[in-house]
Amino acid sequence: MKIKNEKCDLVVWGGTALTMDSEMRVIENAIISISSGKIQSIQSKKNYQPASGAKTLDASGCIVMPGLVNGHTHVGMTLLRGIADDLPLYEWLHHHIFPIERKMGKKEFVALGTQLACLEMIRSGTTTFNDMYYFEEAAAEAAHEMGMRAICGQTHIEISGVEKPGEVFEKFNKFFKKLEQFPRIVGALAPHSIYGLSEKLWKEMISYAQKNDLIIHTHLAETKKECEEVKKSRGMSPVEWFDSIGLWEQKAICAHAVELSEKDISILGKNKVGIIYNPDSNLKLGNGICPVVSLRSQGARVGLGTDSTASNNNLDMLQEVDVGTKLQTLKYGVGKLTARESVKMLTIDGAKAIHMDNLIGSLEVGKAADIIAIDVSRPHSIPLYDPYSHLVYSASGSDVLHSIVDGKILMKNRKLTGCDENEILKKSKTWGKKIFHFNAKLQDS
Numbered sequence: 001m002k003i004k005n006e007k008c009d010l011v012v013w014g015g016t017a018l019t020m021d022s023e024m025r026v027i028e029n030a031i032i033s034i035s036s037g038k039i040q041s042i043q044s045k046k047n048y049q050p051a052s053g054a055k056t057l058d059a060s061g062c063i064v065m066p067g068l069v070n071g072h073t074h075v076g077m078t079l080l081r082g083i084a085d086d087l088p089l090y091e092w093l094h095h096h097i098f099p100i101e102r103k104m105g106k107k108e109f110v111a112l113g114t115q116l117a118c119l120e121m122i123r124s125g126t127t128t129f130n131d132m133y134y135f136e137e138a139a140a141e142a143a144h145e146m147g148m149r150a151i152c153g154q155t156h157i158e159i160s161g162v163e164k165p166g167e168v169f170e171k172f173n174k175f176f177k178k179l180e181q182f183p184r185i186v187g188a189l190a191p192h193s194i195y196g197l198s199e200k201l202w203k204e205m206i207s208y209a210q211k212n213d214l215i216i217h218t219h220l221a222e223t224k225k226e227c228e229e230v231k232k233s234r235g236m237s238p239v240e241w242f243d244s245i246g247l248w249e250q251k252a253i254c255a256h257a258v259e260l261s262e263k264d265i266s267i268l269g270k271n272k273v274g275i276i277y278n279p280d281s282n283l284k285l286g287n288g289i290c291p292v293v294s295l296r297s298q299g300a301r302v303g304l305g306t307d308s309t310a311s312n313n314n315l316d317m318l319q320e321v322d323v324g325t326k327l328q329t330l331k332y333g334v335g336k337l338t339a340r341e342s343v344k345m346l347t348i349d350g351a352k353a354i355h356m357d358n359l360i361g362s363l364e365v366g367k368a369a370d371i372i373a374i375d376v377s378r379p380h381s382i383p384l385y386d387p388y389s390h391l392v393y394s395a396s397g398s399d400v401l402h403s404i405v406d407g408k409i410l411m412k413n414r415k416l417t418g419c420d421e422n423e424i425l426k427k428s429k430t431w432g433k434k435i436f437h438f439n440a441k442l443q444d445s
Helices: 075-080 089-104 107-124 136-146 167-179 199-212 224-234 238-244 262-270 279-284 292-298 317-332 339-346 348-353 387-393 421-444
Strands: 010-013 016-018 030-035 038-044 056-058 062-066 068-073 126-133 149-156 185-191 215-220 251-256 274-277 301-304 371-375 400-405 408-412
Touching (some): 062 387, 068 107, 068 301, 075 089, 075 421, 107 136, 126 136, 126 400, 136 167, 149 167, 149 215, 167 199, 215 238, 279 317, 292 301, 301 339, 301 348, 339 348, 339 387
Parallel strands (some): 010 056, 126 149, 251 274
Antiparallel strands (some): 010 030, 030 038
């Protein structure tokens, strides 16, 4: 891609740039010029001296790289962090999470949860997230105000007899219209799961997505119970059933994908389906390990995600990649998923999985200036022999020094620049007290 030679708005200088482009170029002493939210140029220049009066960001002593992509979140749930830990999935959901959501899950809850999530993501290097939840227009507005880039998927679970025919898609039409005012936010359909919608509504969702060129974000093959029940009721696996109704012909993003047969993996690979690996959440809920190595070898586009803080309990993608890579080593053997390939899942492969690699995921001229700088001067960073290995096995979210989205600095030298962090934290603590007391009543009942 080429970009017009315009006046530069910002220069990020110094450090070692991991471009994550098709050649996987590593540029020492990188100078990245940004104009109108896009990367204008990227080059190496020793002894660089910023021009007088130019807006610059010093990234010397850092790894400079594309912002991280969190491929599966429920950011509105961030206020539920740690509320009901160490419980089996069914009890966790039905005795705690669902009752709390029914009581407190309103627009204010979702907006504040999204703001809190954005604070954490900006601080730990995530610049784009792919979300699914209720009141998603509130999440979209909050993410936009916080300066982040996101896909916001309106969740739908069918409740028979409540909504009239056509009402579901009337709501979606209004939702997508609302999101037009937020240029960094992409709207999506987020039907919850294979079991959350009837066959009829699933087919209508696919038709609606095809007609309007929309992303469909859903949960897939997360548990053995899900797959066994689908096999019993429909005579095939979830992957096979979705294949039969044409989901894989659309822009699909599927979270979890833990319980897959060889045939399932072949279908997902052949159709280059976006799969989001959520290792921490799957481990915590006891659901198993996604077959990432096999999926990638067959052609599926695999990224990483955290899921919600209610089942993780954080949004640190550098922690996620550490755990996720080691789990693939346990499952497949040493070297079957290298650190270099794992960093691709954090960036360009994650962008491919969520259908945004034309805009984000690598440092290239013409792409969005979504850039982070990671401090590598601390004791746990020294000596540094391989930047990819360091990012996967040594770095943490707290090492992120600067965060930029769309050419705008959201964090400089660990200080957030575009929001009142203390006010968000204060409000979140107040909500936390209300949630705690309500959950205590649930336990007593």
